[in-house]
Amino acid sequence: MHVKIGSIVIDCNEFDKMLAFWQDMLHYVPKYPPKDGWVILRDPKGKNPNVFLNKIPKSVKGRIRLHLDLYTDDQEGEVERLLKMGASLYPRDYKADDDFKILVDPDGNHFCLVQVPKSEATEIFRASSRD
Numbered sequence: 001m002h003v004k005i006g007s008i009v010i011d012c013n014e015f016d017k018m019l020a021f022w023q024d025m026l027h028y029v030p031k032y033p034p035k036d037g038w039v040i041l042r043d044p045k046g047k048n049p050n051v052f053l054n055k056i057p058k059s060v061k062g063r064i065r066l067h068l069d070l071y072t073d074d075q076e077g078e079v080e081r082l083l084k085m086g087a088s089l090y091p092r093d094y095k096a097d098d099d100f101k102i103l104v105d106p107d108g109n110h111f112c113l114v115q116v117p118k119s120e121a122t123e124i125f126r127a128s129s130r131d
């Protein structure tokens with residue numbers, strides 16, 4: 001089993017401004033073209049976590065605006081392991097094609113555990129083992 005920080009997720013209201021800001025600051029590039037108010041910015045050298053920007057309505061109050069996406073090649077096994085360590089599963093209805101589960105650490109901080117496609121797992125986890 002492997003787990004690594006895959007993305008730092010930032011909820012934002014001013015998507016275009018935030019995209020320009022984070023892209024210019026980090027010199028990251030979009031993994032895919034921005035679409036419907038979200039984009040994954042990646043390190044062109046592949047050494048650092050992604051920054052995922054997610055546009056939310058301004059009227060949303062009390063939402064956690066920053067969280068980690070942890071990538072894994074064994075989501076089911078990792079959820080079980082993390083629950084034993086003191087995490088809890090955030091109550092939510094998941095769609096069949098959702099690749100993530102929301103968990104809460106012992107101090108109440110949310111994070112996502114994302115199942116990476118098998119076709120990408122070798123490259124993703126090889127990059128982190130080279131460091």
